[in-house]
Amino acid sequence: MSTQLVVFALGKEEYGIDVSAVNGILRAKKFTITNVPGTPKVIEGMINVRGKVNYVLNLHSKFGREPNEETEENKIIMLNVGDANTCCIVDEVTDIVKLEDDNIELAPLFLSGINSKYIQGIGQIGERMIIILNPAEILTFEEYSAIDSKAG
Amino acid sequence: MAKDMQSAKSVGSGVDISKIKLSDVIDIDFLQKFQDDFATGVGLASVTVDPEGTPVTKPSSYIRRCNITHSSESGDKRCAESHRKGGEEAVRLGRPYVFECHSGLTDFAAPILLEGRLIGTILGGQVLFTPMEEEKNRKIAREIGVDEDEYVKVTQEAKILTKEAVEAAANVLFIVANSMSNDAYQQLKLKSVVDTLSDGAHQISATMEELAASASTVSANQANLNKEIKNVNTVTGKIDEVMDFIKDIADETRLLGLNAAIEAARAGEAGLGFGVVAQEIRNLSADSKQTVGKIKELTTIIKESVDNTVRMGAETTSTIEQQAAAIEEVTASVQEISSLTELLSELAKKA
Numbered sequence: 001m002s003t004q005l006v007v008f009a010l011g012k013e014e015y016g017i018d019v020s021a022v023n024g025i026l027r028a029k030k031f032t033i034t035n036v037p038g039t040p041k042v043i044e045g046m047i048n049v050r051g052k053v054n055y056v057l058n059l060h061s062k063f064g065r066e067p068n069e070e071t072e073e074n075k076i077i078m079l080n081v082g083d084a085n086t087c088c089i090v091d092e093v094t095d096i097v098k099l100e101d102d103n104i105e106l107a108p109l110f111l112s113g114i115n116s117k118y119i120q121g122i123g124q125i126g127e128r129m130i131i132i133l134n135p136a137e138i139l140t141f142e143e144y145s146a147i148d149s150k151a152g
Numbered sequence: 153m154a155k156d157m158q159s160a161k162s163v164g165s166g167v168d169i170s171k172i173k174l175s176d177v178i179d180i181d182f183l184q185k186f187q188d189d190f191a192t193g194v195g196l197a198s199v200t201v202d203p204e205g206t207p208v209t210k211p212s213s214y215i216r217r218c219n220i221t222h223s224s225e226s227g228d229k230r231c232a233e234s235h236r237k238g239g240e241e242a243v244r245l246g247r248p249y250v251f252e253c254h255s256g257l258t259d260f261a262a263p264i265l266l267e268g269r270l271i272g273t274i275l276g277g278q279v280l281f282t283p284m285e286e287e288k289n290r291k292i293a294r295e296i297g298v299d300e301d302e303y304v305k306v307t308q309e310a311k312i313l314t315k316e317a318v319e320a321a322a323n324v325l326f327i328v329a330n331s332m333s334n335d336a337y338q339q340l341k342l343k344s345v346v347d348t349l350s351d352g353a354h355q356i357s358a359t360m361e362e363l364a365a366s367a368s369t370v371s372a373n374q375a376n377l378n379k380e381i382k383n384v385n386t387v388t389g390k391i392d393e394v395m396d397f398i399k400d401i402a403d404e405t406r407l408l409g410l411n412a413a414i415e416a417a418r419a420g421e422a423g424l425g426f427g428v429v430a431q432e433i434r435n436l437s438a439d440s441k442q443t444v445g446k447i448k449e450l451t452t453i454i455k456e457s458v459d460n461t462v463r464m465g466a467e468t469t470s471t472i473e474q475q476a477a478a479i480e481e482v483t484a485s486v487q488e489i490s491s492l493t494e495l496l497s498e499l500a501k502k503a
Contacts, residue, residue, distance in 0.1 A: 004417040006410075006414065019413075019414050019417040019418060020417075020418060022414050023414075024411050024414060025407055025410050025411055025414070026407075027403065027404070027407055072403070073403075075407075093410055096410060096413040096414065096417065096430075
C-alpha cells in the first residue's frame, strides 16, 4: 500500500497530510482573512472561497510554534474534514509525494499526551523527514464545535 | 590653431635688422634741419649718404670749391671714391674718421651704426688745418680739368680749423646721429615685441573662447548622457515590473499544478495520466520562476552599472565645471595682459 501526501512547510519542518483530506490549495495573498470574535486563538479567521465561508486554522499557533513572517509563498490548504469548511494556513506547499508504507514509521510511543494524536507517523524521502498529520485530529472538539456553532 | 600660434612665436624674434634703412630710424627732414643748422653753426659742410654712397640729404654749406670739383666728371668720381674710402675706414674703426680728401681738403666720415651694421654715413668737412700750398692746389685743378685761378681763389673760402675742432664736430654728429637711430631702433624692437605680445594675447583669448565653448558643449552632452542613462534605469524598472507579473503567473501555474496533482490522486488509477501532466505543469512553473530570478539578477546588474555610470557622469560634470572656472580665471588674466599690452603699445608709440 502507498499513501499520497500533500507536503507543506512550517518553519524548517515539513509536514504531510493525506491528499484525500485535501480539497485544494489557495494562495494566501489572494485572500483577506477576517477575524472571528470569540473563537480560540488557533482560528486565524475566515475567508470567502467561491461564495462559501471557510475557517482558517493557524498551525503555528496550534503546534505552539513561533509564527513565521508572512510571505508571498504562504498557502491555504482546504481540508476535507468534518462538516464545516475548514482550512489551514501554512508557509508553503512544497510537494505532492507518494510514499510506500515501508517508508512510514508510526508515531513513537514517548509522544504521549495531547499532541501525539495529531501525528500519524514519520515519512522518509531520502534525507527528508515528513511529519504526517492525522487529518481527523487536526481539529479538536472544542475548535470544531466553536466553528460548527458559527457555521450553524 | 597650433600652427597659427607657432607662426606667432616666430614674430617674437623682432625686427629684421638687415632690412632697416636710415629713413626707418631717423626722420630725414629733421636730420636735414639739424645738419643745416650744425653746418652753419660750426662752419663745416656736411651731407648724409646711405651705405651705397647715395645722398639722402641735401648738402649743407658746401663751399664753392667743392661745387667746382663736383662739376668736373673726373672730380666728381674722385670725390665719390674719396668718400667711399673714408666711409669704409670709419666703419672699420666704428667711429668718426678724419682724413684728407683727394683735393687736399680735410674731411670726416661719421658712420651711423645699428648693432655694428652700417645704415648710413655723415660726410663733412671741406676745411683746412693750414692754408693750402698754391702749387698743390693748381696741380689738382689741372688733374680734374677746372680753371686753376678760379680754383685757387675759391680755396680761400675753406675755413681753417684745428684738428681738435674738426674731430669734436665729427664726434657731435656721430653721437647725435647714432643715439637717435639706436633709440629709434630700440623703439622699433619694442613695438615689435608689443605687437607680438598683443597677437599672442588675442590668440590666447580666442583659444580660451573655444575652450569655454567646448567645455559647455561637453557639459551639455554629459547632461544628455545622464538623462539617457536614467531612462535606462526607468526601463529596467519596467522590466522588473513585468518580471513580477511573470513570477505571479508562474506561482499561479504552480498552484494549478499542485491542485491538479491533488485531483489526480483523488481520482485514483484513472488520474495517473493526469498526475503526470500535473507534475509537468509544476516543473514548467519552477523553470519559469528560475528564469525570472536570472533576469532579475541581470536587471540588478544593469541598475548597478547605471548607478555607477551616473556617479561617474556626475564626477565628469564637476570636473568640467572646475575646468570652466579655470578657463574663466585664465581669460581674466589674459584680459589683464591685453590691457597692459595696449598700455605698453601706447608708451612705445610716444617714446
